[in-house]
Amino acid sequence: MITVIGTGTGTPLSADSLRSLSEATLVVGGRRHLKEAAAKAGLPERISRVVLGPLAPALDVIARHHADEGAGGVVVLASGDPGLFGIVRALAGRFGPGALDVRPAAPSVAVAFARVGLPWDDAVVVSAHGRDLRTAVNVCRAHPKVAVLTGPGAGPAELGAALADTGLRRTLVVASALGDPDGERVEHVSPADAAVRAWPEPLSVVLCLDDAREHALVPRTVAGRGPGPARWALGEEEFAHRDSMITKFEVRALALARLGPRTGDLVWDVGAGSGSVAVECARFGAAAVAVEKSSDGVGRVRANALAHGVDVQTVHGSAPAALDELPDPDAVFVGGGGRELPAIVTACARRARRTVVVSVAALDRVGAVREALSSAGFATGGVLLHSSRLAPLPGEVTRLAGTNPVFLLWGDRPSADSRPPQGATQ
Numbered sequence: 001m002i003t004v005i006g007t008g009t010g011t012p013l014s015a016d017s018l019r020s021l022s023e024a025t026l027v028v029g030g031r032r033h034l035k036e037a038a039a040k041a042g043l044p045e046r047i048s049r050v051v052l053g054p055l056a057p058a059l060d061v062i063a064r065h066h067a068d069e070g071a072g073g074v075v076v077l078a079s080g081d082p083g084l085f086g087i088v089r090a091l092a093g094r095f096g097p098g099a100l101d102v103r104p105a106a107p108s109v110a111v112a113f114a115r116v117g118l119p120w121d122d123a124v125v126v127s128a129h130g131r132d133l134r135t136a137v138n139v140c141r142a143h144p145k146v147a148v149l150t151g152p153g154a155g156p157a158e159l160g161a162a163l164a165d166t167g168l169r170r171t172l173v174v175a176s177a178l179g180d181p182d183g184e185r186v187e188h189v190s191p192a193d194a195a196v197r198a199w200p201e202p203l204s205v206v207l208c209l210d211d212a213r214e215h216a217l218v219p220r221t222v223a224g225r226g227p228g229p230a231r232w233a234l235g236e237e238e239f240a241h242r243d244s245m246i247t248k249f250e251v252r253a254l255a256l257a258r259l260g261p262r263t264g265d266l267v268w269d270v271g272a273g274s275g276s277v278a279v280e281c282a283r284f285g286a287a288a289v290a291v292e293k294s295s296d297g298v299g300r301v302r303a304n305a306l307a308h309g310v311d312v313q314t315v316h317g318s319a320p321a322a323l324d325e326l327p328d329p330d331a332v333f334v335g336g337g338g339r340e341l342p343a344i345v346t347a348c349a350r351r352a353r354r355t356v357v358v359s360v361a362a363l364d365r366v367g368a369v370r371e372a373l374s375s376a377g378f379a380t381g382g383v384l385l386h387s388s389r390l391a392p393l394p395g396e397v398t399r400l401a402g403t404n405p406v407f408l409l410w411g412d413r414p415s416a417d418s419r420p421p422q423g424a425t426q
Helices: 015-023 031-041 055-067 088-095 108-115 133-142 156-163 191-195 249-259 276-283 295-307 341-351 363-375
Strands: 002-007 024-029 048-051 073-079 100-103 124-127 145-149 171-176 185-189 203-209 266-270 287-292 313-316 331-334 355-360 379-385 388-393 397-402 406-412
Touching: 002 015, 002 031, 002 088, 015 024, 015 031, 015 073, 024 031, 024 055, 031 048, 031 073, 048 055, 055 073, 055 088, 088 100, 108 145, 108 171, 108 203, 124 133, 133 145, 133 156, 133 266, 133 287, 156 171, 156 191, 156 203, 171 191, 185 191, 249 276, 249 331, 249 355, 249 379, 249 406, 266 276, 266 341, 276 287, 276 295, 276 331, 287 295, 295 313, 331 341, 341 355, 341 363, 355 363, 363 379, 363 406
Parallel strands: 002 073, 002 100, 024 048, 024 073, 124 145, 266 287, 266 331, 287 313, 331 355
Antiparallel strands: 145 203, 171 185, 171 203, 355 406, 379 406, 388 397
């Protein structure tokens, strides 16, 4: 049996856990956890110790020890609840769940929220420990209550730097050495302040909060991020827009299907107009940036995001130049036309990790857009959408009212290459 003991967040070790430690012949854990176990359980010198670094070599040592029936017990020490983004996944995958005796402590996320007096059943929990920080950043951009499990190169300074210039309301709660009676610290800082601080180790978790929406009073039934929108491709009347300059709901429905917005993604809406595509992507849980050249358009995007209860970062400027300082997107929607359209699509295709979708009204632009997408290595496709809506006529009869035809073109990066080319901004 492999005993997995959670520790390090202030939960005292039980008598059973202390006994397991004293009877073990192999103890595996981080340097801090091994030191704590030695102090509390008085580990004899005969007990072999493995300091966790790279996981694979440690698992190999555990496997050899576990396979030897006469070798004695194995104890693995882990932070908090080792089943929450912890070592239980690797151990269960290698040895099977039946080989594990898991004894969790309080998760660091639970302790951090307890310290600030907030419930966390509506929080999104994301790990940046040994993972790409951009997913955590995008979740923080899109959601009002997020817990980020930190790691080397993915702490409050890096998170703050990524969030500081978004214009989104966020406060970072930095929880250091949770459970340590001498070293624990919980600090509230702005992203900009976090970016310029040197933070001590060990860091447990960073909470990213929108102070205005951090405490939802509505009782919840399902923990985590709420369910996706009950419907999408909302009618044009549900957005503020100018002179019907808005992506029609039929076009938006297919565009959303091609974009595939999801939690952890970043989506650009370029030539946003009303921002209807950005707002709908945000409703699916993606981080969204709306790029719009007119100041009144930027105001409408912000109003529409507020009306639908989502966060959308707005950028006032003309593409492609306005795209230069933005982080790389997973998917891009380009609306509108004009002579700059091929250059805009080229710039978006160079940066997009997965998909670019373009709405085109002018037949003359179709060839140039497809060439821009295919030149960037995308597999291209497209349709001409021409719908007729039911509309009333006098005498309680109905007619078909045609909408203007629109080309929807798209390019998908091959799945084996989901990252932008070398040299693109990361």
